[in-house]
Amino acid sequence: MSETTEKVENSCDARRRILNIAVSTVLLETGFSSSDKMALETLTEALQCFFTELGNSARGYCELSGRVEPVLGDVVMGLINMGISIQGIEQYATRPNRHVIQPLQQAQAPRTPAMLSAGSKAKPGIHIPLHLPSLPDPHAYIRTPTHKQPVTEYEAIREKAATQKRDIERALTKFLAKTSETHNLFNTEDNQVFPLIACKPTFPAYLPCLLPTDQVFDFDELEYHFQVANRTEDLPADKKDQSDNEGENGADNENANNSQSETQDIPSASSPERSKT
């Protein structure tokens, strides 16, 4: 969009520059050595209007006579119709000391942007004669995904998750450290590098510690997990005494119903017979 308007402006500029040159040449011929910019512009504007008007009426005449392209006669008619005498115009055009405007250099044509190519072009089938144009990009006739394939590499995912988490935490703690009181580990006044958020006494002090908020657990689900799904107490005795050492919560090993799918790399841990509850 913006590209086209720019081009229009460019061409306008070029045309107007020519008109400008023309007006200046005439002025020089007439004996002026300099002109006001305003005056020059006004004259250029007037000239441009004149040409526009002339062109319009020439096209009118041409169309009136059933043609699509104006001929010289149409222009003459236009001039006459505007009340301009065409007497001596030939002489004027061939006057001896006229200035010839240098032909403009061909402006470099703006490069057309390359077509977006997606995928490699398919070779035409053998049934298609060679002279026919080659096939268009494959996305023109098959589905192409509009987003990038997510990274599936385990390492990268973990890396990214860790970095993200760390960034969030760092930003949060930095913000808090800046907005609240801090302890200083050094004897210096400046406490920008390693600020410690000051601790505030709370009453009663045990509540936030016994009911931590660092992680959100669904206790009902956990209860189900430990008490029902993974209960080892009801197992026959011979299996039970294997869990002797760590008989805590009755949930000392395999997680039966949880997210094994996410981390497929967990090697199945000890004593497989206990997982079958």
Add this chain to the structure above:
Amino acid sequence: MKKERTGDNSRPYKLAHQILSLTGISFERRSIIGFVELTIVPLKDNLRHIRLNAKQCRIYRVCLNDQYEANFQYCDPFLDICQKDPHTRSLEDFSQFHLSAARKVDPDNNSGELHLQVPDDAAHLVGEGRGLRIGIEFSLESPQGGMHFVVPEGDASLVEKSAHMFTYGHSSRLWFPCVDSFAEPCTWKLEFTVDECLTAVSCGELLDVVYTPDHRRKTFHYVVNTPACAPNIALAIGPFEPYVDPHMNEVTHYCLPNLMQILKNTVRYLHEAFEFYEETLSTRYPYPCYKQVFVDETEDDATAYTTMSIMSTHLLHSIAIIDQTFISRKAMAQAVAEQFFGCFITMQNWSDLWLAKGIPDYLCGLYSKKCFGNNEYRYMTHQELQEVMQYEEQYGGIVLDPWQPPASGSRDECRDTFYFPVRNVLTMSPRYIEVMRKKSHLVLRMLEQRIGQELLLQVFNKQLSLATNAANTKIGSGLWGHLLLSTNLFVKAIFTVTGKDMAVFVDQWVRTGGHAKFTLTSVFNRKRNTVELEIRQDSVHEKGIRKYVGPLLVQLQELDGTFKHTMQIENTVVKADITCHSKSRRNKKKKIPLCTGEEVDMDLSAMDDSPVLWIRLDPEMSLLRTTVVSQPDYQWQYQLRHERDVTAQSEAIDALHNYPEPATRKALTDTIENEQTFYKIRCRAAHCLTKVANAMISSWAGPPAMLTIFRKMFGSFAAPHIIKQNNFDNLQHYFLQKTIPVAMAGLRNIHGICPPEVVRFLLDLFKYNDNSKNHYSDNYYKAALVDALAATITPVISVLQPGAPITADSLSADTRLVLEEITRVLNLEKVLPCYKHAVTVSCLRAVRRLQQCGHLPSVPAVFRAYAHYGQYIDVRLAAFECLVDFVRVDGRPEDLSSLLTTVESDPDPGVRHGLARLLVTMPPFERAQRHRLDTEAVVHRLWSNINSHLSNDARLRCDLVDLYYTLYWVKRPHCLPIPEMQAMMKQLHHKRKDDREAKRPFLKRKLDVEPKVEVEFPALDPIPPLTTLEPMPNEDNLPVPLSAIKEEDVKLDITTLQDMPIRVYSDDSKREFISDNAVPLPGIPGTSGPIGFEPGMFKHERDELGAPKAKKKKKDKKKHKHKHKHKHSNKDKSKEHKDKDRLTPRPSSGLEHLKIKEETRETLSSFSSSQSPSEDISSMPSNMSF
């Protein structure tokens, strides 16, 4: 039956019933007003004096049968323990006074603080076998011990603030008058009137809750029909939320508001403990109900009382917490076991404490064996054994029952081995009680091995059924004695049940202290195919160690199996040849049978000719012993790899520390990786491997130790360097995952620093820690990671100029990373606190570690903030730990003094005790090293605390006795001036004091106001400066004993009051002796003054005496102000004087002193010390050792 004087028959009466009614319980004033009525049955007709226990209470009135008012006297010797010798500062003397004070109030000695006299006109009430009711009205304000009010700051209502109160310890005399003996059980009626919104939980069955007429308060009525003794009565009042156990509806749990959910989780398995004990003992639970109350700010995790236990609220945990579960479950099971022994069956004397403590421990041990597994049980027993042995070797042998000498009766040496009297619980060090408890457990376990578990349980069962029968009878039946248990009764019961006489066993292990120590060496004799063993007991004369005579089991693991040999130990050196069962034949590939019956393959290439794989001494821990077994390294390695017993494995690990070589490394690595091995052994192997790796650092090849193991176990499949997402479902792995990083952090490279690889590894663990998919909280794991980071820190190699301030820019790159991580997690904890702030605790220690190693300036400000009241208890204790360490390294006297202030007056009794213990384990200065903190002021401060200020808190007092011992041992502290000098200087002072009357005081002492002693010498010194001399380095010995004046004052008071009971308040100024609500008590119309002996009655006299002094004080203050100006103006000058004065050379100035002496004799003959001046003079120069 011979008439033995025991705890239950020493009193001339029996207690039948007691009513306790507390009416005015005020949280604002922290006070209670109450009434008790004891129904006693005199055992003789002419009972005229009755002694009861009551401490810190104010007694208003004592009434007999509601009719006759009785006179009473109140005397608490703990208020000034060393009253007879106020100048002594040695623990030797203190110990004696301490014991005699405890005796003077011991109910089992028919004594007590409260002495009632039956008036003549009430004499007819007393008759043998006729009940006599003694009613006592009393009140208690701001209790310093025994009862604790938790009233958080803030304006909210009591319920919103979760304000509550509870009693703690087993010393009921601190909150109501009683017979505070475990040997005097009786039935109880308990009534507590509390605010309508609160709940009172106490012993016995709740009969009724009655509203007061104004409907703003209600009264809880409890009855205890099973006889219970006063120390087992407890009370907790607060806005508790009740939870009836879904499995046993006799059991109710109470917690503070908002904690219901975790309460439900915590108590989930308590019914199993009940079932276990009932089944094991084949006895019903002796009481009709059981209550657990979880309260804040307790001293101990759990304390058991009749039908109820008061627990720490910090035992509560959610289902996602792992480590705490073990602790909580054990603490609760222990409290239930104590219901059977300790509450229901109590001890007859203090000497039987070991039974009252040991039996529940033993039962709880059996339960934890069932609950946590045999390995855990054996491991715990082994740890306990080691701990007890270590304590005994440090302090002396613990005699469990010191009252009765062993029948063989030759050894009596153990009596005075301790610096505190071991014959009364009020004087025992808390640490001693703890260790004694463990020893009791071990001894009972040994007994189990001697007579068999079944029979031992039958003995318990017999005691319980006898007691149950007795409990259902009335007092008249005289059977209540069956509720008591003593060593003798126990031995008798064992004999009745089993027919075995255990008297010798009891003599050997209960009535004699100390343990055996065996050193075993062995040589294989190839020709005769025997092993020549030599067992020596070389160190029998060392502390805590004694000679053992009797059988000893030696277990040999040979190629053909395990063989046990019982050796008779008769001498200090025993030699024996044991013929091997197996020929050396390691070429035959055959499986080797182990003691468990398993047959295993072993790689026998490391062995030499001997067919012995390893030797163990006393493998079942059936003696109290330490063993030193010398065997070659490969035998230890075999033992670690193949012996199935965890104790053997753990001993092997201990021994392998000394063999840093590739084979050891391999054995340890295999152990860590072996899934069949007990997890605690694996964790210990990891730590051992750290040491081994450090010792063989020059030859170490490959990645840092354990890195590969860790990656193999916990690294993710696709990228081994990234740890898996946390999954703690396998608890063995969980504990390893926590331990290995810490163990690895202990690794050091050739330069003595932690290898950068390890630091990177640890930082990566932080980075990739992901708990989102875990069923458990990772708080302890995160804390372990911080611990690991702290363990990587090594002393700084500073490029800075010495003395240049440490700034953030001067940190090394590694330290920066470490510190960044620590600050990040510590800051994060403020927003997202984890369970029990475990991470903060570790971070504080890590910061201290950075300070210790010189990476950070040693600034205590952070720790001070965390140590404040209002922080979580664990955090506070960790901060105090850092502060104590700081004080030790670069503390100023003020820092030490502020710690002591906390010990004296922190609101939380748990912190007071905890900090005192920290100071004992990390003493602020070494004894007699002339440390800058080793000042006289500290001596006097500690002394006044143990001598009088802590009269109501026996445990803290004994803590401080421990501290005093650590700092000064039993003799007079070195920093104090020698007494003779002191006496002399005292006179000098009196002379000066007189001068002061005329001119102005030159000495100002404000020990009471501020802990630090400041001495200011004015420019006008009576002693003109002598010839200038070389300054002496010693600054501690001020020639002017500061205590002199003060002590003289005190002495003055005491001499005038000596014949009367003494009550000295530590803070008399703060106390009102008659509180407002004391006036309208019934029965004392119009009198607001005291009746009978009152606390502080003698204060008037004191005041009168002290009046001029007080004035003087005021004057002093003014002067002091004035002096400040003065001080500024010619500070230097005065300092100079001070120096000169301090350094006045004694020997050379003998003349000078003579002169002074003469003067004093003239002017102040009345103040002469016990020694004659001539003696002084003669002894003086020789003692002037500066």
